[in-house]
Amino acid sequence: xxxxxxxxxxxxxxxxxxxxxxxxxxxxxxxxxxxxxxxxxxxxxxxxxxxxxxxxxxxxxxxxxxxxxxxxxxxxxxxxxxxxxxxxxxxxxxxxxxxxxxxxxxxxxxxxxxxxxxxxxxxxxxxxxxxxxxxxxxxxxxxxxxxxxxxxxxxxxxxxxxxxxxxxxxxxxxxxxxxxxxxxxxxxxxxxxxxxxxxxxxxxxxxxxxxxxxxxxxxxxxxxxxxxxxxxxxxxxxxxxxxxxxxxxxxxxxxxxxxxxxxxxxxxxxxxxxxxxxxxxxxxxxxxxxxxxxxxxxxxxxxxxxxxxxxxxxxxxxxxxxxxxxxxxxxxxxxxxxxxxxxxxxxxxxxxxxxxxxxxxxxxxxxxxxxxxxxxxxxxxxxxxxxxx
Amino acid sequence: xxxxxxxxxxxxxxxxxxxxxxxxxxxxxxxxxxxxxxxxxxxxxxxxxxxxxxxxxxxxxxxxxxxxxxxxxxxxxxxxxxxxxxxxxxxxxxxxxxxxxxxxxxxxxxxxxxxxxxxxxxxxxxxxxxxxxxxxxxxxxxxxxxxxxxxxxxxxxxxxxxxxxxxxxxxxxxxxxxxxxxxxxxxxxxxxxxxxxxxxxxxxxxxxxxxxxxxxxxxxxxxxxxxxxxxxxxxxxxxxxxxxxxxxxxxxxxxxxxxxxxxxxxxxxxxxxxxxxxxxxxxxxxxxxxxxxxxxxxxxxxxxxx
Numbered sequence: 001x002x003x004x005x006x007x008x009x010x011x012x013x014x015x016x017x018x019x020x021x022x023x024x025x026x027x028x029x030x031x032x033x034x035x036x037x038x039x040x041x042x043x044x045x046x047x048x049x050x051x052x053x054x055x056x057x058x059x060x061x062x063x064x065x066x067x068x069x070x071x072x073x074x075x076x077x078x079x080x081x082x083x084x085x086x087x088x089x090x091x092x093x094x095x096x097x098x099x100x101x102x103x104x105x106x107x108x109x110x111x112x113x114x115x116x117x118x119x120x121x122x123x124x125x126x127x128x129x130x131x132x133x134x135x136x137x138x139x140x141x142x143x144x145x146x147x148x149x150x151x152x153x154x155x156x157x158x159x160x161x162x163x164x165x166x167x168x169x170x171x172x173x174x175x176x177x178x179x180x181x182x183x184x185x186x187x188x189x190x191x192x193x194x195x196x197x198x199x200x201x202x203x204x205x206x207x208x209x210x211x212x213x214x215x216x217x218x219x220x221x222x223x224x225x226x227x228x229x230x231x232x233x234x235x236x237x238x239x240x241x242x243x244x245x246x247x248x249x250x251x252x253x254x255x256x257x258x259x260x261x262x263x264x265x266x267x268x269x270x271x272x273x274x275x276x277x278x279x280x281x282x283x284x285x286x287x288x289x290x291x292x293x294x295x296x297x298x299x300x301x302x303x304x305x306x307x308x309x310x311x312x313x314x315x316x317x318x319x320x321x322x323x324x325x326x327x328x329x330x331x332x333x334x335x336x337x338x339x340x341x342x343x344x345x346x347x348x349x350x351x352x353x354x355x356x357x358x359x360x361x362x363x364x365x366x367x368x369x370x371x372x373x374x375x376x377x378x379x380x381x382x383x384x385x386x387x388x389x
Numbered sequence: 390x391x392x393x394x395x396x397x398x399x400x401x402x403x404x405x406x407x408x409x410x411x412x413x414x415x416x417x418x419x420x421x422x423x424x425x426x427x428x429x430x431x432x433x434x435x436x437x438x439x440x441x442x443x444x445x446x447x448x449x450x451x452x453x454x455x456x457x458x459x460x461x462x463x464x465x466x467x468x469x470x471x472x473x474x475x476x477x478x479x480x481x482x483x484x485x486x487x488x489x490x491x492x493x494x495x496x497x498x499x500x501x502x503x504x505x506x507x508x509x510x511x512x513x514x515x516x517x518x519x520x521x522x523x524x525x526x527x528x529x530x531x532x533x534x535x536x537x538x539x540x541x542x543x544x545x546x547x548x549x550x551x552x553x554x555x556x557x558x559x560x561x562x563x564x565x566x567x568x569x570x571x572x573x574x575x576x577x578x579x580x581x582x583x584x585x586x587x588x589x590x591x592x593x594x595x596x597x598x599x600x601x602x603x604x605x606x607x608x609x610x611x612x613x614x615x616x617x618x619x620x621x622x623x624x625x626x627x628x629x630x631x632x633x634x635x636x637x638x639x640x641x642x643x644x645x646x647x648x649x650x651x652x653x654x655x656x657x658x659x660x661x662x663x664x665x666x667x668x669x670x671x672x673x674x675x676x677x678x679x680x681x682x683x684x685x686x687x688x689x690x691x692x693x694x695x
Binding site: 035036037039040043169191192193194195197198199200202203204206207210222223224225226227230231234235236252253255256257258259260 | 391394397398401404405497498501505506507508509510512513518519520527529531532598600601602603604605606607608611612643644646647650663664666667668670671
């Protein structure tokens with residue numbers, strides 16, 4: 001009996017200690033798409049975030065952080081459940097990540113309504129930049145349209161008069177085409193919508209070839225992009241008819257394409273060869289640790305870690321006062337790996353969008369090469385609709 | 390629209406058709422003979438593509454990649470039959486669906502663990518990377534190779550089923566499996582062999598798709614649905630039916646995607662046509678299936694004596 005009592009005391013003591021330790025740590029929930037065909041995107045976000053934490057010695061802003069990761073499996077309803085679990089059971093102070101717009105649309109309200117700060121590092125659905133903006137929501141990425149606007153602008157700069165557009169037949173695909181057309185001044189020969197997750201594009205490629213455009217613009221994220229680019233190249237068109245794209249060839253799909261994608265022009269807020277000291281360190285360490293080049297998803301998530309780091313440094317490592325932390329996030333200064341970065345009134349970034357080509361790097365590998373700024377200090381088209389000033 | 394564009398689209402349809410045939414032949418054999426619903430057939434296709442891509446990356450030889458892809462998926466099919474399917478023949482279809490759906494999840498996760506979440510690299514072999522000239526039309530050499538391989542596979546299936554002793558048993562088994570078993574045929578071995586043959590065909594489809602499609606977890610599911618439609622249209626258990634209906638479905642699907650938006654534009658205004666075109670095109674083969682089922686509920690080429 002005595003022995004048992006002693007054990008009890010030890011157990012209670014340990015429990016108390018661990019509780020005390022947990023009370024000091026800032027809890028950050030990472031919510032992203034980590035499984036399924038699109039799992040590579042969320043994995044990049046998570047790996048880069050953890051690299052950021054590691055760079056700060058396991059702490060952010062001087063506070064010990066505990067990162068709890070959850071997989072939404074690209075299912076909005078599951079995302080909401082996971083967010084609720086992070087908020088109610090784990091009692092996190094901040095949630096970061098969120099890979100896809102449909103998940104973001106489902107989770108942003110439950111999170112911000114619960115008084116938890118949300119630092120999105122990829123999905124940037126348009127409603128959340130405009131009327132649906134929230135003081136508790138910050139983004140280190142972009143409004144979905146901006147990527148496409150940058151390619152529309154580039155098509156003007158390059159002097160293309162007749163352009164042929166392709167995208168999958170769902171909301172993001174339609175947004176892509178309208179974003180492109182908002183900036184493109186020439187003639188759109190045709191806009192073609194294909195089935196989501198369509199594997200074969202031979203029919204569409206034959207049609208577009210017959211239309212003889214100056215250039216084509218496509219938005220095919222994930223495996224669709226791999227399919228399209230492979231088939232476009234095999235049809236002998238890559239190099240003949242310029243292929244402009246966003247979210248089609250990116251850090252997660254280039255390893256599957258390699259030399260096949262040489263010559264693809266992309267609009268991107270990030271390129272691994274952007275020349276600044278923080279990016280050099282990020283790229284070098286990311287490659288060393290994970291044995292692959294960082295994608296834009298990785299870069300934005302690393303930025304999210306640096307943003308939280310700067311904000312927590314301002315609050316003295318404390319996350320319990322939400323208003324103080326929010327104010328600190330809003331005014332936090334950190335050096336983005338993607339170059340100039342500041343928040344607009346809707347708490348989405350004002351940032352550069354680059355023309356990034358797939359070309360051979362110094363070691364002869366297909367890599368992303370930054371070819372200069374297309375849209376400088378670009379703000380999204382919706383911030384005026386946001387009630388925050 | 391020019392004639393050459395029309396011909397290219399027909400070739401594209403034929404190419405999709407033979408690919409669908411390679412997938413649906415195995416599916417229809419297993420369903421027709423063992424009365425077993427194998428949803429994991431798409432996983433065999435995916436694993437065939439992964440085996441081939443991994444071998445190609447290591448050896449740089451397309452022939453070795455083909456060997457590894459086909460033998461690997463056949464062996465996997467054999468193992469699945471012995472470990473999972475054989476225990477389920479006596480149970481009803483719902484159990485088949487549940488078990489093989491579990492296999493889909495298992496193989497997707499397995500592929501992700503072994504080869505990573507990102508798509509896997511596989512390019513067209515150097516010798517087939519260009520285009521060829523077909524009666525004045527230039528067409529991708531690799532896609533033409535798919536058509537040739539698909540037609541050779543179809544010819545092989547025809548000879549195997551109609552000219553050999555095994556083929557006789559397969560035909561008999563698809564008409565009346567009970568009598569075949571009663572006549573003293575080692576039905577267990579025959580079942581395993583048919584399953585492995587089906588898996589090998591899926592492996593050929595995976596191997597040939599690898600260079601033109603994204604090799605990634607879950608790549609088997611969308612095409613499996615189309616293959617299911619093919620075997621329903623063709624008549625379950627009939628390889629001949631699978632061949633013709635795969636070609637029909639391939640051509641309808643390609644023609645729908647290529648020409649339907651153009652045709653709709655003649656009647657509707659541009660934005661409506663743009664919205665309705667792809668939606669209708671994706672429904673086209675389902676509408677065709679519904680029409681076939683309404684007129685011939687057993688499919689276009691039903692197995693006789695059932």
